Amino acid sequence: MLKEIFILCLTIIHGEFVSCVPDSYQTARDAILKAERQQRLGSQIELNSAELALDKFLLQDKQTTIENARVGGSDFPPSINFFQSKKWIDDSPVFKVIEKMPKGCALHVHDSSITSLDWIISNVTYRANCYICFNQTTGSPSLHFFNKPPVNKGCEWELISTARTRIGNDKTFDQQLFRNLSIIVDNPDDAYVTVNDVWKKFSKYFGLINGVLYYAPVFKDYFHQALVEFYQDNVQCLEVRAGLPQVYELNGTVRDQDWVVQAYQSISTEFTKQNPNFWGTKIIYSGIRFNPVATILNNVKDAMRLMKAYPDFVVGYDLVGQEGIGNTLLYYIDDLLYPSQQQPPVHLPYFFHGGETDWKDTRVDENLIDAILLNTSRIGHAFALNKHPYIMQVMSERGIAVEVNPISNQVLKLVADIRNHPAALLMTGKFPVVVSSDDPAVWNAKPLSHDFYMAFMALAGEDEGIKILKQLAINSIKFSAMTDKEKKAALASWNVQWDKFINDWNTYNNNSQHVSRSDHTVKIIG
Numbered sequence: 001m002l003k004e005i006f007i008l009c010l011t012i013i014h015g016e017f018v019s020c021v022p023d024s025y026q027t028a029r030d031a032i033l034k035a036e037r038q039q040r041l042g043s044q045i046e047l048n049s050a051e052l053a054l055d056k057f058l059l060q061d062k063q064t065t066i067e068n069a070r071v072g073g074s075d076f077p078p079s080i081n082f083f084q085s086k087k088w089i090d091d092s093p094v095f096k097v098i099e100k101m102p103k104g105c106a107l108h109v110h111d112s113s114i115t116s117l118d119w120i121i122s123n124v125t126y127r128a129n130c131y132i133c134f135n136q137t138t139g140s141p142s143l144h145f146f147n148k149p150p151v152n153k154g155c156e157w158e159l160i161s162t163a164r165t166r167i168g169n170d171k172t173f174d175q176q177l178f179r180n181l182s183i184i185v186d187n188p189d190d191a192y193v194t195v196n197d198v199w200k201k202f203s204k205y206f207g208l209i210n211g212v213l214y215y216a217p218v219f220k221d222y223f224h225q226a227l228v229e230f231y232q233d234n235v236q237c238l239e240v241r242a243g244l245p246q247v248y249e250l251n252g253t254v255r256d257q258d259w260v261v262q263a264y265q266s267i268s269t270e271f272t273k274q275n276p277n278f279w280g281t282k283i284i285y286s287g288i289r290f291n292p293v294a295t296i297l298n299n300v301k302d303a304m305r306l307m308k309a310y311p312d313f314v315v316g317y318d319l320v321g322q323e324g325i326g327n328t329l330l331y332y333i334d335d336l337l338y339p340s341q342q343q344p345p346v347h348l349p350y351f352f353h354g355g356e357t358d359w360k361d362t363r364v365d366e367n368l369i370d371a372i373l374l375n376t377s378r379i380g381h382a383f384a385l386n387k388h389p390y391i392m393q394v395m396s397e398r399g400i401a402v403e404v405n406p407i408s409n410q411v412l413k414l415v416a417d418i419r420n421h422p423a424a425l426l427m428t429g430k431f432p433v434v435v436s437s438d439d440p441a442v443w444n445a446k447p448l449s450h451d452f453y454m455a456f457m458a459l460a461g462e463d464e465g466i467k468i469l470k471q472l473a474i475n476s477i478k479f480s481a482m483t484d485k486e487k488k489a490a491l492a493s494w495n496v497q498w499d500k501f502i503n504d505w506n507t508y509n510n511n512s513q514h515v516s517r518s519d520h521t522v523k524i525i526g
Helices: 002-008 022-039 049-070 082-090 093-100 117-122 160-167 170-181 195-213 216-232 257-274 293-309 330-337 367-373 389-398 406-411 449-459 466-478 484-519
Strands: 105-110 130-134 141-145 237-242 280-288 314-320 378-381 401-404 433-435
Touching (some): 049 466, 082 406, 105 466, 117 170, 117 216, 130 160, 170 195, 237 257, 293 314, 330 367, 406 449, 433 449, 449 466, 466 484
Parallel strands (some): 237 280
16 A cells, blocks of 8 residues: 555656645655554554543653653753653653553563662661771772671771761761762763763672672562562562572571572562562573683583572573673683583573673674574663664564663663664564663662653654553563463463553542642642
């Protein structure tokens, strides 16, 4: 049909082209718009009347925000660093709706950055035997639990309770501690000029807090608190990249990998029993892409063993760390091929980070090639994917989803304005995409809502409404590592929660409108 319309508009009379007559031109234009809309992510979803009411509300606020910025010159939050725009996002009607929406699974998050820093400071650092030291050269703090602290030249250990008493004001001390640990700054463009600048501070975050997170009682409480925070943000399941660290006790005992996995599993199982609308957790064991090949080979062997010992809980392996300066997948190729070369071959699912770069045709974005050849299940970030159309085609055909983390990519300086994020292209063509949050605690983001907001407001078009939010939630189930049986149950549960979310919003909105007509105020919120 579209071809015929183009022909109609390119008719030749006496050897010359003539333009369409007005009616045929408009028909051709409408056909192009329709064809584009039919290709979009979520375009096949049909909305019922209740969903259409919320869709209208979301689009009204979204379009007002966009037009005020586009025409009126007001600020557009996704175009501003999240450290500065968060306060505006939190007050927006769209965000308040997204917070309440059941978002399915968070498929790309890391073990040491999923629980809020506020909780670490207000809870963990007030526990007995928690020590702090400040490096005499850099002024940076370190945290650890001890029965009796060791001698630590250049950074003398002190009970954190003693340090608070010495300062004389708990609130002041905690605020200063937050600033020392956090990467959040008021002037991110000045503080972090390059990608390496922000990654240096980002990597330092983990070194500062892991000393307390790896204390066994805190380790368990931290993960439980993560489940609480994600569940409160209406996230129904997690797939956590986990390093399975050496967890310690006060008496010096160091727990092994099985203890760590069993702790994760028991906490998740108990939380799921207490919260039937939460579907559980999966662990993707993760090595560090700076480690020697022998270490990575041992990681791979450990992943194979753990998958066998904890089926449907430990679900695969990944390599993490700053991709731009770390070792490539090709560097570790012999280690990563090890499972497939066994007799019989062992299937170890991979969930590789790949292409987390804004460079083209470098050893970094070529990780995309090796990720595919190694049969990765999903690819984390794949920021450079739009520069590789053949790889994009292969991934689309194979159903290899991209884990998009918009705020992470902005904060870590791959893209300043999320409107320019390459995932906007993926979402125009029904590409397999899921939205996640990477390390939300590090930048004080909600577990998933802020990233969904960015996807809705900046990666989707001005006229794209609730369909794309619904499709992203469904995708998080479809492309998860759950078994087919688990996916079926999860989708059924999600549909019930989605319908309740829609009905609750309509009920609340209708009641608010009724009240507003009586007191002459407008009060329509999510």
